[in-house]
Amino acid sequence: MTEQSNPQQLISLHNVSAGYEGRVVVSNVSLDINSDTFVAFIGPNGGGKTTILRTLLGQIAPMSGEMSRLPNLKIGYLPQINDYDLQFPITVRDVVLSGQLDGNRLFPKKATLDRVDELLHFAMLDNLQDRPIGALSGGQRQRAFLCRAIMGNPQLLILDEPVTYMDKVSETNLYKLLPELSKHMAIVLVSHDIGTVAGVVKTIACVNRTLYYHPTNRITDSMLKIYECPVELVTHGAVPHRVLINHHS
Amino acid sequence: MIELLQYPFVVRALVMVLLLSVVAGFVGTCIVIRRQVFVAGGITHAAFGGIGIAYFLGVSVTAGAMLFASLTALAIDILSRRKSLRTDSAVAIFWSLGMAVGIIFMFLTPGYTPNLMGFMFGDLLTVTRSDLYIISIIAAVAVIAAIIFYRPIMYTAFAPDFAKLSGWPVAFISSAIAVVSALAIVVAIKAVGIILVLSIFTIPPTIAGMFAAKLKRMFILSTIIAVVGSLAGFVVSFAYNLPSGAMITVALVAMFLIMKVFKYISIRQKRNV
Structure with a gap:
């Protein structure tokens, strides 16, 4: 950045x-x-x-x-809280990674994964990264979605x-x-x-x-x-x- | 029991159970996480229309059912994505239309009394070599696609609108999954029948979902659960001469109940510590 x-x-x-x-x-x-x-x-x-x-x-x-x-x-978007399936088998880490916009998106490279780490740290979610998204509190979940929104380095x-x-x-x-x-x-x-x-x-x-x-x-x-x-x-x-x-x- | 393996039809049935479990584990997981269990039910029953038409025309029943089921799956997928019709209403229309068309054409077929019970409840012991080829291909496609397209499958199921904004081909992925599901369902009809197809595609992923935090694990765990449940059901059905599809369903539901109780107890124990 x-x-x-x-x-x-x-x-x-x-x-x-x-x-x-x-x-x-x-x-x-x-x-x-x-x-x-x-x-x-x-x-x-x-x-x-x-x-x-x-x-x-x-x-x-x-x-x-x-x-x-x-x-x-490039636009990053944090939608209104809506009816996500909170039982969905996706970890916080994968939610953040899903905001990737460029590069190899099928098999993300190390630089991309490093950026996920950086964002998780920024949003104070380091120790929750392997939890399923549904296990987070509402506030933690929104911070994860914020990370997803900025993952692709939007303008x-x-x-x-x-x-x-x-x-x-x-x-x-x-x-x-x-x-x-x-x-x-x-x-x-x-x-x-x-x-x-x-x-x-x-x-x-x-x-x-x-x-x-x-x-x-x-x-x-x-x-x-x-x-x-x-x-x-x-x-x-x-x-x-x-x-x-x-x-x- | 082991000496039964000298009979080719028993071996074919066992191979079918194993391959079907792989298909159910992978395709079924996609159906469950996309909340399309009812859509899968609709496709299953619509396939009966294809079976009826194929009998009437004297062409391959499997091919007829696959074509009919795939077209239905695509139609439901497109209609519900356009939001021009509520998904469950679209499903209900194709569900009943398929059954109606199937039964009409079967009655129109001259000189043939179809074994309706066979379609409704399936019979693993009538599995042919070509059934095994077909299910092998579908199993291979399902597993390879799940590995290569793991991320788009996960992202588009979890948050389709966001995935679309991020430039994933959401509509294509949705249609592709619908068609693969339709093909898998048709092969499963032969083994467990129209009425019981839903059990093998939805119960293993539902059990796996109680324990898996990652989609990868859900794929693998539901395959293992499907193998155990369908083998147990098949062996019991063979030993006591009961219908195999029904026994597999009972075995899967029994596993579901046991796991549910297990999960409940383990959560309570964690709380008490």
């Missing part, structure tokens, strides 16, 4: 609208994602956060507007609601890995929890039918209006919290 000097444009959206089966979910989205971007998408359920993510991932095409993407852009890391159902300690353990990663890759983090992510990311974008980009990580009054209540503004642990105005729903 090398630290980046000049930020490079990875994905650019200009007046993009997107949705499913002819139904527009988000419109007028303009956003540049550069190699030094570290942004949180916040907004209410159904506001279109996932739709924008799927557009960025290339899973759906924009319905209108312009989108440009760096050719062969852009997308995290979709990574801390749902997690306790505060696990949440902190996951979020504290991100600033280090953001030195090496762009990060887009989706969260419904504005209070916690504000202290982690560099910038915030509010998504509610369209996207409002804020070049800071401060929570403003207009943001709360767009976001719609309730907002969790108090956090615990190492993540600093920012309460700039009193807000009651």
Whole structure:
């Protein structure tokens, strides 16, 4: 991993609208994602956060507007916690290795396996690597999936609601890995929890039918209006919290 | 008992049991980890349609069943991947259609009274030399594919969406596994019958899954369990002149219960330490 000097444009959206089966979910989205971007998408359920993510991932095409993407852009993806088969016979180590994108993927070489070791250490999972994935706690499992997402050395890391159902300690353990990663890759983090992510990311974008980009990580009054209540503004642990105005729903 | 090995049909039955166990261990594990046990049931019964048509046309029953089962497997695979139809509904349609087509064509076949019990429950003692050639090829393909494509098989079964994003040919792997499963199922029908095929493909991997943290171990362990269970079932069936397929199923379920109790006790003991 090398630290980046000049930020490079990875994905650019200009007046993009997107949705499913002819139904527009988000419109007028303009956003540049550069190699030094570290942004949180916040907004209410159904506001279109996932739709924008799927557009960025290339899973759906924009319905209108312009989108440009760096050719062969490598994206790492941490999906929302969903219904993994927790009895599946796969070890933590193999879950991480499954994120490999290049090289011999049928029979991984030593350099690849070394990278798995490095990532397991980074995510504090060294001594759990031979456990089946189902034997881990929710927080440990999400860190394993984070390792899987960054295994292929992506230029852009997308995290979709990574801390749902997690306790505060696990949440902190996951979020504290991100600033280090953001030195090496762009990060887009989706969260419904504005209070916690504000202290982690560099910038915030509010998504509610369209996207409002804020070049800071401060929570403003207009943001709360767009976001719609309730907002969790108090956090615990190492993540600093920012309460700039009193807000009651 | 040993002197029975001088009879070729007994030797063929034993070889069939061993090779079928290898196929069941490898293909069955893929079916179980992909949660496609019910799909396998549908393919099994759809194969009966191919058997009926083959009898009517006077062509090879094995070939007819293989063609019909493979096409069904592909159709279910594609329909459920497109999400245009719920998987279990698609399975139910092909399941009943296969049985209906099979029985209609058997009745249409002039002057022939088919041995329906044979198809339903199988008979290891009627295994032919060419059955053994076919199952040897399928066993070899299953084992070699499981070694070479170990990682994509594991990744696409565990997290298909993520595997697709990572550039694995998820649809191709899924279809390939569906077709190999269909071919394996058809050969197994001859040995254990339509009704009991599911037991040999699902019980050994289910038992192995209770103990194996790695897919590799699950492949090997379920093969061993299938060998032990089907040999035990076959020997008992031969000794007491009982239907072999049914006895193998009973032996496998007995192993399942014993292992379940064993696992329960060992977990309790660990907790008490």
